[in-house]
Amino acid sequence: MLSNFHTHTVLCDGKSTPEEVVLSAINKGFSSIGFSGHAPTDFDESYCLKNVEEYMTTITGLKEKYKKDIEIYVGIEEDAYQWIDRSPFDYLLGSSHYLKVDGIYHQLDCGVEKLQNCFAAFSGDPLALAEAYYQQFTAYIKERKPDIVGHFDLITKYEESQTDWFLQNPDYHKIAEHYMKIAAENDVIFEVNTGGIARGIRNTPYPYENLLHILRKSDAKIILNSDSHHKDTIDCWFAEARKYLKEIGFQYLYTLYHNEFQKVLL
Ligand SMILES: [Zn+2]
Numbered sequence: 180m181l182s183n184f185h186t187h188t189v190l191c192d193g194k195s196t197p198e199e200v201v202l203s204a205i206n207k208g209f210s211s212i213g214f215s216g217h218a219p220t221d222f223d224e225s226y227c228l229k230n231v232e233e234y235m236t237t238i239t240g241l242k243e244k245y246k247k248d249i250e251i252y253v254g255i256e257e258d259a260y261q262w263i264d265r266s267p268f269d270y271l272l273g274s275s276h277y278l279k280v281d282g283i284y285h286q287l288d289c290g291v292e293k294l295q296n297c298f299a300a301f302s303g304d305p306l307a308l309a310e311a312y313y314q315q316f317t318a319y320i321k322e323r324k325p326d327i328v329g330h331f332d333l334i335t336k337y338e339e340s341q342t343d344w345f346l347q348n349p350d351y352h353k354i355a356e357h358y359m360k361i362a363a364e365n366d367v368i369f370e371v372n373t374g375g376i377a378r379g380i381r382n383t384p385y386p387y388e389n390l391l392h393i394l395r396k397s398d399a400k401i402i403l404n405s406d407s408h409h410k411d412t413i414d415c416w417f418a419e420a421r422k423y424l425k426e427i428g429f430q431y432l433y434t435l436y437h438n439e440f441q442k443v444l445l
Pocket residue numbers: 256274276329330
């Protein structure tokens with residue numbers, strides 16, 4: 180059963196129109212597709228939905244137009260720093276894209292330069308940055324209980340290609356694993372996110388392999404998402420991810436189908 184619930188379009192920072200994405204999903208034999216436009220924030224509008232109402236109307240219109248071909252869901256991707264009214268949406272994807280230090284919101288996933296500024300705000304101490312990031316994100320997950328948790332270890336985005344602050348440091352892993360265990364105690368679904376692979380900067384999905392082992396041992400729920408910004412990448416690395424997850428020991432995935440998150444065989 181093919182699906183993806185982390186999808187961006189031209190209505191926020193994606194490259195394809197919602198309809199192009201829907202047609203691509205139908206073409207690829209998807210049973211459902213969910214859109215997750217970036218909810219607006221007061222501190223950074225650069226990548227967010229310009230008009231949430233237009234977004235809802237557009238996706239709802241497509242839902243009706245293509246109801247015989249595919250199930251379409253209107254989700255929203257919220258940043259942990261700014262909660263939105265989740266009630267009009269089919270699901271809430273909760274993510275952390277910033278770290279606020281001394282009143283400045285440092286972007287974590289918009290280029291190494293910006294991440295470097297954040298790094299400097301922690302006096303160049305990667306462990307202090309990691310501790311702050313995971314502590315805040317885990318507290319958000321516990322309190323907010325988003326339906327889906329987005330890219331849990333986003334701070335490692337550039338680790339396989341451009342930086343070496345975290346993954347080579349055993350103390351970093353202790354911090355990430357500690358917080359993954361705490362996060363996994365919540366009844367939420369963690370996404371296995373292949374977005375970095377589509378962008379050509381990672382070889383493996385988020386979360387990193389050791390964290391996936393913790394999710395498996397904790398019997399946590401997972402969902403496979405591509406964090407797609409283009410119609411052609413809605414299933415990027417999905418076949419490989421299924422194999423990879425089976426090797427780690429997962430047997431099931433979750434998917435949104437018939438208006439419910441359901442467990443399906445991997
Ligand atoms: Zn995100």
